[in-house]
Amino acid sequence: MGDGANAGLLILRVAVGLTMVAHGYNHIFRGGKIAGTGRWFESLGMKPGWLHAWLASITELGAGTMLAFGLLTPFAAGACAGVMFVAWITNHRTNGFFIFRPGEGWEYVMNLAMASLALGALGAGEWSIDHKIDWIGEHIVGLDGLWIALVVGAGGAAALLAVFWRPEKKEAAS
Secondary structure, three states: OOHHHHHHHHHHHHHHHHHHHHHHHHHHHOOOHHHHHHHHHHHOOEOOHHHHHHHHHHHHHHHHHHHHHOOOHHHHHHHHHHHHHHHHHHHHHHHOOOOOOOOOOOHHHHHHHHHHHHHHHHOOOOOOHHHHOOOHHHHOOOHHHHHHHHHHHHHHHHHHHHHHEOOOOOOOOO
């Protein structure tokens, strides 16, 4: 792999990874802090809200850091995609495409999820911890990496939503 491809992967990994870290940090330490994040998650139907606030925040911090450094990349990419899939379904899907629309559309979470899946398929590149320590993450690329990222991300999100997502029922207009 050439230096241009390695630089591109590093830029993408760091951008997506640090964005995820910033979200996790914000959920825990900014705004309404973890308690406010829990109440917001509860309002989206993720019950109990405090549990999902912690799960999402810790996943964003951990997987985002792993992705930025290129550590177990397909798994970290899948975890980042999974958090975005849950956000897409619970909060953004009914608000249209554009993020600047009322309620925040799904373009932003879709792009983070797809970039994460792409990193799962492409791998971390040579400028990564996976490469430096010749660990398993460096050798799982292509369709194998994509499948791992999809199972972790989409599979994890589907399982979490099936077990815990209980949105309020909208009453039909008479």
